[in-house]
Each structure stands twice: as structure tokens, then as C-alpha cells.
Amino acid sequence: MILPAFSNADWAAVWLTFKLAATTTAILMVVGTPIAWWLARTRSKWKGVVGALVALPLVLPPTVLGFYLLVAMGPQGPVGKFTTWLGVGTLPFTFPGLVVGSVFYSLPFVVQPVQNAFEAIGERMLEAAATLRANPWDTFFTVVLPLAKPGFITAAILGFAHTVGEFGVVLMIGGNIPEKTRVVSVAIYDHVEALEYTEAHILAGGMLAFSFVVLLILYSRKGAKAWK
Amino acid sequence: MEVNAPMAVTAPVERRIAARFRVRWPGFVLDVDLDLPGRGVTALFGHSGSGKTTLLRCIAGLQRGDEACLRFGDETWDDQQAGVFVPTHKRPIGYVFQEASLFPHLSVASNLAFGQKRVVAAERRVSLEAAVALLGIGHLLERMPETLSGGERQRVGIARALLTSPRLLLMDEPLAALDLKRKNEILPYLERLHDELDIPVLYVSHSPDEVARLADHVVLLDQGRVVAQGGLVETLARLDLPTAFTEDAGVVIESVVGEHDEHYHLTRLDFPGGNVLVARRPEAVGHRLRFRVHARDVSLATARAEGSSITNLLPATVVEVAPADTLAHVLVRLDAGGTPLVARIARRSCDQLGVVAGCRMWAQIKTVALLG
Numbered sequence: 008m009i010l011p012a013f014s015n016a017d018w019a020a021v022w023l024t025f026k027l028a029a030t031t032t033a034i035l036m037v038v039g040t041p042i043a044w045w046l047a048r049t050r051s052k053w054k055g056v057v058g059a060l061v062a063l064p065l066v067l068p069p070t071v072l073g074f075y076l077l078v079a080m081g082p083q084g085p086v087g088k089f090t091t092w093l094g095v096g097t098l099p100f101t102f103p104g105l106v107v108g109s110v111f112y113s114l115p116f117v118v119q120p121v122q123n124a125f126e127a128i129g130e131r132m133l134e135a136a137a138t139l140r141a142n143p144w145d146t147f148f149t150v151v152l153p154l155a156k157p158g159f160i161t162a163a164i165l166g167f168a169h170t171v172g173e174f175g176v177v178l179m180i181g182g183n184i185p186e187k188t189r190v191v192s193v194a195i196y197d198h199v200e201a202l203e204y205t206e207a208h209i210l211a212g213g214m215l216a217f218s219f220v221v222l223l224i225l226y227s228r229k230g231a232k233a234w235k
Numbered sequence: 236m237e238v239n240a241p242m243a244v245t246a247p248v249e250r251r252i253a254a255r256f257r258v259r260w261p262g263f264v265l266d267v268d269l270d271l272p273g274r275g276v277t278a279l280f281g282h283s284g285s286g287k288t289t290l291l292r293c294i295a296g297l298q299r300g301d302e303a304c305l306r307f308g309d310e311t312w313d314d315q316q317a318g319v320f321v322p323t324h325k326r327p328i329g330y331v332f333q334e335a336s337l338f339p340h341l342s343v344a345s346n347l348a349f350g351q352k353r354v355v356a357a358e359r360r361v362s363l364e365a366a367v368a369l370l371g372i373g374h375l376l377e378r379m380p381e382t383l384s385g386g387e388r389q390r391v392g393i394a395r396a397l398l399t400s401p402r403l404l405l406m407d408e409p410l411a412a413l414d415l416k417r418k419n420e421i422l423p424y425l426e427r428l429h430d431e432l433d434i435p436v437l438y439v440s441h442s443p444d445e446v447a448r449l450a451d452h453v454v455l456l457d458q459g460r461v462v463a464q465g466g467l468v469e470t471l472a473r474l475d476l477p478t479a480f481t482e483d484a485g486v487v488i489e490s491v492v493g494e495h496d497e498h499y500h501l502t503r504l505d506f507p508g509g510n511v512l513v514a515r516r517p518e519a520v521g522h523r524l525r526f527r528v529h530a531r532d533v534s535l536a537t538a539r540a541e542g543s544s545i546t547n548l549l550p551a552t553v554v555e556v557a558p559a560d561t562l563a564h565v566l567v568r569l570d571a572g573g574t575p576l577v578a579r580i581a582r583r584s585c586d587q588l589g590v591v592a593g594c595r596m597w598a599q600i601k602t603v604a605l606l607g
Contacts, residue, residue: 131336134297137323138330139350140399149349153340 013209019186020194020210027102027190028170031109032117035166036159038110039117044147046118047125062115069112073179076108080180100182105190108176116165124158125151161225168221172214249273250308250402250435256293257302258286258459265289265300265459273308273403275451276429276436278467280443286459287439291405294437295330296323307403327358329401329434331409335392337380343391344376350399359400361432366394369431370424386417390424397432404436410445418445425449447471447487447527448606472575474557474566484559484566485529486575487606492522508572511547511603527604530566530579536597537588547600551576553592556585569598 046058064072079086080098087097098104128151136146152159174192181188183197191210198207250273258265265286271277279287292298294305296312299320305313312321329350337346347363367373370390380388389409396404409425410418422445429436429449440446446453447467454464455476463470472486490504495515502516504524511526518524539548551569559566565585569576576598580590590596 131332131334132338134323135330135332135336135338136349137297138295138328138399139395140324140353141349142322142324145353150338154338 013206016185016189017194017206017210020189020191021213023102023186023188024171024190024192027105027109028167030106031113031170032163032167034106034110035113035117036163039114039121039162039166042114043118043121044125047122061118064112065115069173069175070179072112073108073176076111076176077180080104080107099180100184100188102187105177105181105188108180109170109173112173112176113166113169116169117162120158120162120165121155124155124161127158128154157228160228164221164225168218172218250310252294252403252435252437253304253306254290254294255302255304256290256300258289258293258298258300263459265293267456267459267461269454269461269464271437271454272452273435274433276438276449277452277454278446278450279437279439279454279456280441280446280450281456281462282441284458285441285456287441287456288407289459290456291407291437291439294403295328295405296321296326297330327399327402329396329399329404331389331393331396331404331406333408333412335380335385335388337383337388337391337395339380341380342376343372343378343380343383346380346391347376347395347398350395354399359398361397361400363398366397369397369427370394384417385413386420389413389417389421393424393428397428397434401434404434406436406438408439408441410442411440422448443483443485444527444604444606448525468575472568472577474555474568474577483529484577484579485527485532486577487525487527488574488603490524490526492516492518492520492524494520506574508551508570508574509549511549511600513603513605516605525606527606528576528600529602529604530577532601532603533576533578534599534601535567535578535580535584535588535590536599539597540599543599545599545601547603549576549598549600551596551598553590553594553596555592556590569596571598 042057042061046054046061077099078084080090081087082091082097090096090098098107132150132154133146136150141149172192173190174196177188177190177193181190181193183189183193189197191214195207195210195214198204198210252271252273253269254271255268256265263284263286267286267290279290281287289298293300293303293313300313300315303313303315305311311317311319312326313319337343338349341349347366351359351363367376370393372387372390372394375383375387375391380391383391389412393409410421413421426449438446438449450467452465453467453470455462455470463473463476468487468489474484488506490506490511493503493505493510495502496512500515501512502514503510503512504526513526516524549571551571553567554570555568557566557568559579563582564579565582567578567580567585567590569578578598588596
């Protein structure tokens with residue numbers, strides 16, 4: 008043990024936080040990309056509604072989001088009934104439940120940078136690709152994805168960092184089960200409650216350093232050429 | 236079979252383009268029904284807002300018409316009523332945008348390969364070497380688009396379109412975004428394209444000089460409608476076009492370099508019905524050269540002028556007299572032994588000289604504008 012105050016439980020919280028953020032980011036990249044593409048390209052009247060729904064977690068107290076997810080995923084909720092029917096039980100107070108909550112919570116942080124990147128490419132590049140015999144899927148993978156790469160990197164960094172920093176949603180639907188749902192932010196809260204300030208300092212300082220480094224990387228990349 | 240039948244030498248089948256489109260936007264209607272030749276360069280000519288780019292985009296499938304019917308030879312690319320629409324990526328077209336629209340994340344070589352590798356090998360008729368040589372871009376292949384000048388970028392854009400071996404090349408004002416110097420840098424390449432490749436071209440332009448220099452056939456568009464169409468020489472010599480086109484009235488004459496006069500440093504250009512002398516040209520005898528004669532540079536005389544400094548005099552017959560863009564002037568269409576000429580003269584002079592259809596006049600040409 009390098010740090011005497013750093014317990015195995017704290018290491019478990021760090022590992023769990025990393026696992027949660029990584030899983031959530033991976034899912035968000037897959038789920039968020041089509042949403043971002045649709046929002047960037049559609050002329051549908053539903054664009055405003057969908058855009059607002061995606062952005063809701065930006066302004067909503069995490070406890071509100073967590074509360075509704077808890078109700079929906081609970082034994083009486085529609086999602087809970089479905090997962091019970093599937094035979095996997097209910098999701099609250101499990102790791103998968105945390106992942107679901109985090110996906111909703113971090114959705115705008117992934118969708119918006121990707122959507123902006125898609126919009127910046129412009130219609131002309133897609134038209135040029137079409138006149139060069141590329142079908143829409145081909146164009147997406149050979150023109151759109153490479154040109155939107157910086158947007159994807161920003162989205163992944165923000166999605167990951169934002170998930171690492173979540174607290175309210177976790178508390179509502181995950182509770183505080185060591186090695187299952189007890190992430191770093193909750194662990195800090197526990198330490199402070201127990202007046203274990205040294206332990207709290209180590210985790211909190213680590214979070215501070217992590218967040219700063221992430222943002223430093225993000226802002227230093229601005230202005231870097233899109234395709235390099 | 237041992238005996239090989241001799242290869243039948245036939246000209247490639249001309250695929251005419253039948254295009255009927257109706258596109259409605261607030262404040263704009265494009266309504267055209269065209270039958271265009273499947274050979275040579277056809278200019279879609281008109282002012283901005285005339286609908287020429289919209290028409291080209293409809294032909295490419297980049298835009299849908301409210302009513303649409305498009306046939307290329309015996310293929311149907313668009314037929315609203317029959318529910319047929321061939322998407323752009325399945326049409327054998329090449330498209331050159333106003334701005335080259337190269338992919339910024341790909342090198343010049345990869346941009347060129349983008350379209351070429353998506354065409355099945357058996358249908359590739361334009362080789363990389365040929366396209367690169369035609370557009371003179373061999374030294375640019377390793378570069379990234381952002382490091383190219385506007386003219387270089389546009390040449391790469393044209394080569395990229397050619398490398399899909401299109402059966403129809405669509406060009407949307409490929410020179411409009413360039414300054415005069417870059418234009419003059421690219422025009423010779425476009426002329427080579429015309430001379431060396433047998434691909435029909437639809438060329439959108441609002442520049443009379445570009446049209447006069449490159450086109451064989453011209454479609455004049457005004458406010459979404461076709462005003463006139465036909466061979467370049469005949470169409471430009473028509474007098475019944477809207478004022479928008481007659482302000483800059485004139486004719487284009489196809490000539491051949493006949494002789495050089497080294498003493499006076501002149502060149503004689505021959506055409507059916509006569510010849511003109513111009514300042515010494517670098518082209519060899521026999522070279523084809525187009526020139527424009529603006530109506531305002533042609534005056535008329537009843538007799539061959541003696542003691543005049545104007546050297547270019549042509550006997551011609553008056554075909555038609557029509558109103559010009561101002562009340563003070565008239566436009567006179569003449570036939571100089573098969574070559575049309577248009578003169579813009581004062582209405583007063585017209586009356587005094589008694590210019591009417593059928594009378595013989597001398598056309599005095601002050602200047603000719605050489606194209607190329």
C-alpha cells in the first residue's frame with residue numbers, strides 16, 4: 008500500500024468509476040452518433056423536441072433524472088416490468104442500472120459535439136462524394152467520420168469526464184454498495200460524513216487533478232487541424 | 236471461329252439528354268423542357284437567378300423537382316410519374332462544383348482515387364496518367380488540398396470528376412470563383428478537355444466570353460425559363476432575345492489561321508464569307524481560332540469605304556433589323572457569305588442609309604475579340 012489512508016474499498020471505488028465511465032462512453036458513442044446525425048441533417052419539425060430532450064440533463068437537477076429513472080426501472084415501472092420479464096430482475100442498485108442512468112445523464116455531452124462536427128462538414132462534401140459514386144453509407148465512413156474525428160474525440164473526453172463526475176444520479180439509482188455502485192464521488196461523500204478528511208482529500212484531489220488534466224487536453228487540442 | 240470479322244468502326248451512339256423539370260420555390264420557378272445534344276459542350280447561360288445551376292443540380296440528382304422527367308439516351312434517371320429516381324451516386328456523371336470541393340482530409344492523389352476506385356475496372360476509360368497530364372497536376376499529387384491555389388484546386392476537381400469516366404460531365408461555373416489570372420490558367424485545360432475527350436459537357440456560366448470560347452451549343456435561361464437554344468453561332472446572332480442578352484450582343488465566328496504577315500505583324504483569319512486581319516497570333520497556319528465580334532464594334536456603309544483606317548471590311552446582306560436595348564439604336568443582323576454578323580447602329584443612321592432586309596452593305600469591323 009503506497010498511501011496508508013487509501014483503502015481497498017477506495018481502490019474499488021476508483022476502478023468502478025473508471026469501468027462505469029468507460030462503459031457509458033462506449034455506449035454513448037454508438038447511441039449518440041445516429042442521434043447527432045439525425046439532429047444535424049433533419050428538417051423535421053421534431054428536431055426541436057428531440058434536441059431539447061437530449062439537452063435536458065444539462066439543466067435538470069441530477070436527482071430529478073435519477074428519481075424518474077428509479078421509478079421507471081423499479082418493479083412497478085415499465086422498464087422494471089420489462090427487465091423482470093426478460094428474467095434479469097430490476098436495474099436499480101446494480102451496475103447496469105448505473106450505466107443506464109449515466110447514459111442519459113451524459114447524453115448531451117456526447118451528442119452535441121458530434122452534432123456540431125457533422126453540421127460543420129456541410130452539404131457540399133456529401134454531394135461531392137455522391138457525384139463520385141459513393142453511396143450514403145460509404146460517404147459516412149470515408150468522408151463524414153474522418154472529417155468529424157475531432158468532434159468524436161471531444162465527445163468521448165467530455166462523456167467520460169462527465170460520467171466520472173456524476174453524483175446525484177448515482178445516489179438515486181445506485182445507492183452506495185461497495186464494489187457494485189459505490190463510485191468515487193459517493194466514496195468522498197462517505198469519508199466526509201465519517202470525518203475521514205485525509206481519505207476524502209486524496210480522492211477529491213485526485214478528481215480535481217483528473218478533471219483539470221482532461222480539460223487541459225481538450226482546450227489544448229482546439230485549433231488542431233480536423234484531419235490530422 | 237478462326238476468322239476475325241473486321242471491327243466495325245462506328246461513332247459512339249449519341250445519347251441525347253431530354254430534361255423536363257419544374258421546381259417551385261417562394262419567388263422562383265424553374266420550368267424547362269429541353270432536348271440537349273449528347274455531344275460537345277452545351278452552355279447553360281444566364282444571369283444569376285436564372286435557374287441554370289438548379290437545372291444542373293436536377294440533372295445530377297442533387298435536387299428533386301416538383302415535376303421531373305430526365306432521360307439520358309434510352310436510360311431514365313428521373314420520372315416523377317413512374318416513380319423512378321436514380322440516386323446521384325448511381326448516375327454515370329462527373330460534377331465539377333464552383334469551388335473545387337476537394338476532401339480536405341485526403342491528399343490530391345487520394346482525392347483523385349476516390350471516384351476512380353468506385354467505378355468498376357471495366358468501365359474505367361480515363362486513366363490516371365491521362366487525367367493528370369490533361370490537367371497538368373502531376374507535381375501536386377502528394378500535396379494536401381489546403382496547400383493548393385484556387386486554380387490548382389479546380390484543376391484537381393476537374394481531374395477527379397473525369398476519373399469516374401463519366402458519360403456526361405456537368406460543370407457548374409467552374410471558373411466563377413477564380414480571378415482573371417486563374418481563369419486564364421484553366422481555360423486552355425478546358426479547351427483540351429473539349430478537343431481530346433469525347434464526353435458531352437453541360438457547362439453552366441454567366442460569362443459570355445467563357446461561353447463563346449468553349450461552347451458548341453447554347454441554352455439561354457432567364458427567370459427559370461428557356462429563352463433560346465441552338466448552335467452557338469446562330470443563337471448568339473439572334474435578335475429576338477430579351478434585353479438582358481442584347482446589351483452585350485455580338486457574334487462568335489469560327490475561323491482558321493490563314494496566313495501570317497511578318498512585315499506588318501498581322502495574322503489573317505479565314506472563315507466562310509471572308510477574312511479579318513488581327514495582330515500577329517502565335518498559332519500556326521491551319522489552327523482553329525474563335526473570335527467574337529461585338530455588335531457595337533460593327534458599323535455599316537453603303538459603299539466600300541476608301542481612305543479609312545478600318546481594314547476589316549466585309550460585304551454582307553441585311554437579314555433583319557430589330558430594336559436594340561435603347562431607343563436610339565437598332566440591331567442589324569447581316570449575312571456575310573454564310574457567316575452571321577450583328578451591327579448595333581444609331582436608329583437615325585439606319586433610316587438615313589435606308590437599311591432594310593435584303594440590301595447589300597459593307598460591314599466595317601473595328602475590333603475583334605479573340606478567344607484563346
